[in-house]
Each structure stands twice: as structure tokens, then as C-alpha cells.
Amino acid sequence: MASSGTTGDADPEDPVGYFIEDLRFHGKSERTREAYERVLREFEAFVGDPDRNPGGQSLSPGEASQRECMAWVHSLRDDLAESTVATYASYLHRFYDYMTQVGAFDSNPMALVVEEMNESIDKDPTRREISIPQMRSFVAGVTHPLERAVVVALLKTGMRVGELCNLDLRDLRLTGEAGDAYRLGTRPQLDGRGDSLFVTADAARGTVVNGEERDAANKRKRATVIPVDAELAGVLTRWLAVRPDARSAAEPLFVSTGRKWGRRLTPQMVRNVVETHASEAGWYRRGGGAEENVTPHYFRHFFTTHLRDRTGDRGIVKYLRGDVADDIIDTYTHNWGDRVREVYERHIYSLL
Template sequence: MYGKNLSLEYGIRDLPETTLLNDFLLDCSVRNFSPRTIQSYKSNLKYFLSRHSVQINPDDLKNFLIHIRDKKHYSPSTVGNYFAALSSFYDWLEWEGVIEKNIVPQFRKRYLRYYKEQRHEERQLINLEQMRALIDSAEWVGFKSMFIFFAKTGIRRQELIDLDLKDLYLENRYAILKPHAKRSNRVVFFDNECAQVLEAWLSWRQENKIRNKALFLGTHGSRINRDTVYDVTTEHAQSLGFHNPAGRLNEKFTPHCFRHFFTTWLRRSGCPRSIIQELRGDARKEAIDIYDHITQAELKESYIKYIPLLNIKI
């Protein structure tokens, strides 16, 4: 797009930063990054470029880290997201020949190691009785169905938000997720007790003449959004005593904890690792995995065998 000749002829400061950013975001789209990732990169990079030029040195990165960490008081995960966006952006600039070298990865290794360790701190794991209490605490069937679907499938928050009614195959006890860069297997299964709650949810929608195509809705009848999923989850968990908003990661119960619950309790039930990987949609990268083909019938049979029963009140 630019190439080394162009960058040498005009100099990096002569290339409009907005043009560079827009072309980088186009490159992300071509590489099939999720819309949410692209939007996050756009927001983070616009803020960085409002304070710094494209041509940077380690001191610029230090000043920016101090600014967002100590002055803006951003969380470790937000700090990490900013520098992930910067690393990807400057990797693209190097690829295009606009800069000679991307210095962000070395900076992250030296100065953000602490944040990386914090981000990988063990998440809270609740037991079966606590999960049952969490799901039963939802008085509205819309949120109850969301909670149990999370717990029984282990899907990510955005995967749940993107689900439409047409993606649900209730009689056959499975759903098909929208394509996602991080997911290899888009089919997720659920058991009979999850199906019963979903049936109650669909009946409620029909009685109230809800015509929105989204499977899960907020209280105003539109597709549920990320903030609502987070707020509803943490509020219910906090009311039961296992979410501390000011606590460490292992004292909080966020939407991602459903995935942690799903994975851990399948493992504790004796489910084979390869089956758990397929159910989670993880890419299995070991050489032997190439020859280990798991059929959908085998996957569903194993799922039904190992998924914990919660005895939810309908």
C-alpha cells in the first residue's frame, strides 16, 4: 500500500495519521478481525494518536503508560488492551514499510509483565449449588434463560449477544453460533433442563408478542448488549455474596466466569480434554489432533454424559 519507497520519499510525518489509521483498520477487516476488536483498536489508537505522533520512541510509550495507568487509573486489562492495539498497529506500519521497526513488543515485555500476570490471575469458580442459586435468583425468565445458556454452553459474551432465534434448534438441543475468529467449532449443545428454561422464555416472548430476531433481549425488548449482560450478571452474583466489585479477579463473578464454570465442571466430571476443547471451540494445535476427528454425534453424546445437572426451578 505504501511501501518503503513511499515512506522514504515523503517521510513518515507527511503521511496523514487518519489515513494510516483507516488503512490499518481496513487491513484488520481483511484479516477477519471481529467488529468489536476493530472498534476497540480504533478507539484506543485514536486516543493515543491524539497525544503522540506516529513516529514514537520508548519515552513516548513510557509517558503514555504512566498517563493511562497513574493519571487515568485504567485497569490492568484496559492498559493491556491499549498496548495490544499499539503493537498490532505498529506491526502493520512495519509491514508496510512506513517504519523500520515495531518497538512496542519489547516495551510490553519489559514494562507490562506485571499486568500480564494480573490478567492471568485465577478467576473465581463457583460450585454447582452457587450456580443453581444464581440462575434461580433471576426472577425474569429472559435473564434466567441467559444465565443457564451461559452455564450449559460456556460461550463467550459476544457469542451469546449475536445469537438470533433462527440459530436455536430447540428440539435437537443445539445452537449454531455466528462465525468468530477465536472459535473453531460453532455448534454448541444444551441439555433438557436448559431446553425447558428456553421453552419458557420463547413462550413468554410469544405471549408478549416480541418480534425481535435476537434470541436474548434486554428489558426494553431490543437485543441485549455487553453492558447489560455484565451488569445483570454481576448484580445477581453480588446479591448472593460471590461478586465483590472492588475485589481481586478471583473475588468477582463476571460473564466470563460462566465459561470457567463450564470448563472446570466438565473436567471434574471426567470429560476428556479433547472433547472439552471441541465444546469450547478451541483450536487444537498438537500434531496428533489433526488425526483425531470428533464427530458431532460423539461430541453431543459426551456432552450429555458429562454436563452437570443443576436442578433449576422452572
């Protein structure tokens, strides 16, 4: 993070709060800020407790030395995966580095700690391997119509959680009675495509799409039309039959059936659903790292791995994920009916 230009004049009474506020100014998401604050407040409590830190006296973060920082990192290892420990250490390192740059602290005691740590942040960890039969059993345990629709949609499309939350009725085309009953698929991009979903690349946090300001962003490089197979079509049809009236004129596809009745689902609501069912299956542990926990992002990994292995066509998988360059995506966009749907429907795994 670049210096804010206030070097030498920052003397906050609450350095953690100061840093979190600057993260907001730098455009970091609420989820990111919450993660940083949780970790930094835990460190603050550790150094402030004379019974826990090695100095035996209450210290503020600005008074902590390399020894306190190393002791805190060591204390994490009993309960957290190594990749999570490395991530938390990187949060503290970034905090000290920034506060040093703006003149609030004299030095960064985490610099040497990070250098000496054997762990590194694992950006592509070896993840839990779940077979298709195991995932099929998992889906069988998700019986609520909304929760099943969300889980099956993520597993069948490889969408990011924000992209799923941003879907409106106009982005889903279902042929037959369902399409007529619920005014679906009015996007012109879906014309002639059969049962399918349109995932735009235009939705960003704070932008207005289809008359509604969005709280989540779509991160794909280009808009994508994703086939909807018979299983997903059936699950979505059953959800639409009980879907509450939306509180937004944009007509979100997925809306809450809980305390925020009729409001568009948020990424956190989806994460809560997945984490609850994953915990029941023994696939999620609070404090666990990406290599063991099953989350919505894991579903994207599951989709990519199994569909790539089944098709042997990396290009189609990249197209469906929405993370390919223009020349590749244009090839599949122009040959959508002959190539994408045929390959997808021939190889997509059964979950029901």
C-alpha cells in the same frame, strides 16, 4: 499483520484512522477495531497534551519517542490491571510496527518499551473463582425472562456468545407442549435426542444461514448437540411464552425486548446484560482484566471448570465446547445417547 505493500508512500493525516481502516481491510471484526481505536485515541490524546506527556509539548503519534510511550504505559497502571496494561501496550506496539512497515513512520518507539516491560499478555489468567452456590445466588438476581434465559443457557452449555446469538427456534428441541406450540427442533440432527440444542459450525460473519445474514460467527470445529436439562428447559419455556415475534424469517431463539424489539440479539447486547448484572454483584469493573471481570466468556470458563471437575471426563467437556478433533468428537457423536446425555445430566450443576 503483513505489510499492505504500500511501503514508502503512506503519509496519512490521521494515522490512527488509517490503521483502523486497514484493520477493516484485513478482516478484523468491528469489536476488535473499536478496541484498538479506543486505546490508540487515548494514546493520541496523551501525547497531544503538553501537560501530560514528559516532553511538555503537543506531539502527534508519529513524533512520539520511546519516552512518551513509556510514560503513557506508566500512566495506565494506576487504574488498570497488569494484564490489561500489557494488552494496551501490545495494541500500540502493533500500531507502530504496521505504520513503520507501510512507510508512514520512520521507526517503532514501542519496540524497546515492550522489550523492557516486565508484564506480558496473560492468555490464560488466573481468573476469579466463583463457587456454584455463589453463581446460584447471582442467577437468582436475574429476573427478566430474556436475561435469565441467556445467562442460564450460557452457564449450562458453555457456548460462546456468538453461538448463542445464532441459535434459531429450529436449533432447540423441547419435548411436550412447548415443542409443539413454538415449532421447535426441526433440525434432523435433533431427532431422537430428547431436549437438546444444535450448535452449527457453519455460521460465519457475513454468511447466510437459514435465510438470514449473520453478524456473529460460530467458532466450533464441528457441529454439536448439547443436552438441555430440566432447569434450562424450564427457563427457555418461560422465555418462549413472552418472546416477541421475530422480525426475521429465520426465527431467532433470542430476540430483543428493548429498543430493537424483535431483532436477533447481538453479542454486544448479551455482553451488556452480563456486565450489568456482574457489576451489581461486584464482579465487574470497567478497565478490569480477564482475571477479575465476569463476562460471557467467563461463563464458558465456569462451565468447563466445574463440569470437568465433576465428571472427570475431559473428552465430553471438549465435545460439548465444540473444540475437539474429529476422532474424539466422532466417538461422542456416535455414542451420544449412552454417554453424553447420561454423563451430562448426572453431573451438570443446579443453578435454580
